[in-house]
Amino acid sequence: MFNDWTEKYEYIIDLGKSLPVINDTFKTSDNTIKGCQSKVWLYAEYINNKLIFTADSDAIITKGIIAILIRVFSNQSPKDIVDAKADFIEEIGLKQHLSQTRANGLSSMIKQIKLYAVGYLNK
Secondary structure: OOOOOOHHHHHHHHHHHOOOOOOOOOOOHHHHOOOOOOOOOEEEEOOOOOEEEEEEEEEHHHHEEEEEHHHHOOOOHHHHHHHOOOOHHHOOOOOOHOHHHHHHHHHHHHHHHHHHHHHOOOO
16 A cells, blocks of 8 residues: 555544544543553543543553554454454564654553453453
């Protein structure tokens, strides 16, 4: 779909811009993802046996990355999220084109999404 990584980064930035706006009341330290260099807030709601995620970040690339993850994991059951593999990250080559700190942040985002799912699975 894209010829080079510059176009992919532009697309990631566009995804971040289209991210549904998170309610400011959810931008709390409890909803901040630990392990990200940028500020990333992630909030989950459990509706009709599915987790619905909203998020935001103060960095445009990071906001795009969390937007990708929300597209993949939101509106899924907690069990499906827990069982999901994140190999698509490797397949699209995203992780190898990120700085080490952003790659660590990406791992932290996936971990937090799965932790939300585990929490709701055990309720």
